[in-house]
Amino acid sequence: MKLPGQDVMARHADERNATYQVKLPSRAVQGPLRQVVRRLLMALSVLVATALIVWFDRGGYHDNANGHVDLLDSFYYATVTLSTTGYGDITPVSDGARLINIFVITPLRVLFLIILVGTTLEVLTERTREQWRLNHWRTNVRDHTVVVGFGTKGRSAVQTVCATGLKPEQVVVVDPNSEVIDAAVAHGYAGVVGDATRSSVLLRAEVQKARKVIVATQRDDTAVLVTLTARQLNRSAKIVAAVREEENAPLLRQSGADAVITSASAAGRLLALSVLSPNAGMVMEDLIQQGSGLDLVERPVTKAEAGRLPNETDDLVVSVVRGHRVLGYDDPSIGTLQLTDRLISIVRATPGTQVAPDSKPLPQD
Missing domain, CATH: 3.30.70.1450 (Regulator of K+ conductance, C-terminal domain)
Known part of the structure; x- marks a missing residue:
């Protein structure tokens, strides 16, 4: 098997330009775009309602330009009133129009401002909260398990370690696919989007403080590079790696893996055992299923x-x-x-x- 290079440091020379993202599990909320659209629709509803109120009572208003108020003037008046601009070119002159301004349009103005200002405050608050959660997580996470690759092997490994009593918040999944990380986060695991062969990505997963590292990548050469990088960052962690081809297992051990599982050979032996002795195959499959x-x-x-x-x-x-x-x-x-x-x-x-x-x-x- 050919490796992209023998020197890991040279392989990671451009790490500072790496693209990664840390995602933490949280309660289900609407996406930011949906929230903004929903608030804009609410603001437009308030604007339209205000304009219709003015238009139905247009006889109580005076336009300095031509004396009467039409539908366009009603929307114009609603816009400048709700935004607190107030040019004064259209004004309520009847008692009824002034009462409506006091008890209806003024509350609508306050509601309109709350919607617009609230959207900005919520976005800023959400960003601050997320940054605080991320900093808090980085400070407190330790002795956790880092799982590189959340495919079939990675998911089974996570389910097995969690079945032993490990809490989901003590698991960090690393995968280059954002959708895969979203699935991991939905199960309560922390996730890092990025290439795990880069030390900057593994550092985002706090691999230097991890107790165990599970390497379940799709390619054997990727598993070798991930193992080399993880061992370089953490000398004491227990690293378990999976490879497809048995001939690559010694290379994984030389790279720093404490244990290497050959998935193709293991599956082949189980298939042969099931053919030769179906009952023995059933027992082995039972032992595998945690x-x-x-x-x-x-x-x-x-x-x-x-x-x-x-x-x-x-x-x-x-x-x-x-x-x-x-x-x-x-x-x-x-x-x-x-x-x-x-x-x-x-x-x-x-x-x-x-x-x-x-x-x-x-x-x-």
């Missing part, structure tokens, strides 16, 4: 389990994590379980419930 049937989780050893053998626990233990080693359940070097061990076990998932916060699913694609 939150239903059987789940594969990693959890710490409890005090009650310490000193016991792996097969003496309540769960079906398949592996024991001791230090940096993953030992099979039948490995004689395990001996008895220790409090510092972690168990990889198969548990029965209860629909509608979440996995315990101290448990975590194994990386899956």
Whole structure:
């Protein structure tokens, strides 16, 4: 596989000109264009209503130009009155017209000004509020999970980590497609629109403060560049990447990925297993689907389990994590379980419930 360049810094030389946008989840509101159009229609309605009121009572008004008031003069008078211009060339002269000005047109004038001024104030307030929310989010977000790519793999990964108890506000999705980010924001996740191979975009996602990074891009070369950039910005984060071709997995590990999932090979092996043994294929598919049937989780050893053998626990233990080693359940070097061990076990998932916060699913694609 050919990469666009070996030097990541050279690849990102034009980062300052990168286009990105941070979107935070919020309550559903009308778009700014619809709000402005709605307010303009309200203002025009007030203007038309005022003009019709003056025209129906045109006998109580005097035009300095020709003495009488027609429909055009009524709209003219309504315009200069509601805008508080008041040239004085058309004036109410009868008592009825003056009473209407006091009790009807004056409130309409106030309403007209509220609509116009309110639109400006709302736009300014909304911008200030959004900027404050963005600054507040940047200050407080940490130990979060950054998901690069919100396609099928990315969405499944987000659903799985959230099923373990991770809050949606602790997930940041990065994708170059604005519509995809809008979909992520609608689910309660923060989103960053931009090319994740640029460090400026990942910095907007606060990747330097993230605990986990999931790389689920569509192209393997993009996954390599994203992994290189993320590892450069955060040396301690756990990075899990997905690739299509198994031959590119070593390159992802060299780029800094802690774990690499080969989606094409995994799907192929599951297909073959389903052909050779349909029942075994059903069990494997059940394990892959988080939150239903059987789940594969990693959890710490409890005090009650310490000193016991792996097969003496309540769960079906398949592996024991001791230090940096993953030992099979039948490995004689395990001996008895220790409090510092972690168990990889198969548990029965209860629909509608979440996995315990101290448990975590194994990386899956």
